[in-house]
Amino acid sequence: MSFYKGEEIFLGKQLLGELYSCDHDALNDPQKMKEIMEAAAITANTTIVQSVFHHFSPHGVSGVVVIQESHFAVHTWPEHNFVSVDFYTCGDTAFPEKAMEYLVHVLAPNSYELKEVNRGDLKKIDQFAKKEI
DSSP: EEEEETEEEEEEEEEEEEEEEEGGGGGGGGHHHHHHHHHHHHHOOEEEEEHHHHHHHESSSEEEEEEEEEEEEEEGGGGGGGEEEEEEESSSOOHHHHHHHHHHHHHSSSSSEEEEEEEEEHHHHHHHHHHHH
């Protein structure tokens, strides 16, 4: 599946989020972060395949929610009250922006940034494929 942006066709969309000054106990709790990220995935209209989360010593959590449409990843730095997220979706049925809205609501950062990157430009993929034949 793909999605259109103007006249261009892309295979996927990647949203990169930076959440600053999150004052939340979940940042050091892998089970809580798993619950939050899975809820974000459901909010984004995605299908969860599997989730893996790891707690670092003395603090921090990294995790990934593998979704049928690609993946959602998170990394926390509780000592800095900072969260970094990566929402990668393929097709046009998932809404990663809604996942980010959910995280902002739950983790209540003082500030956040969001960057969108379109992935898999089909025109370029086709051009390179023709060169290799």
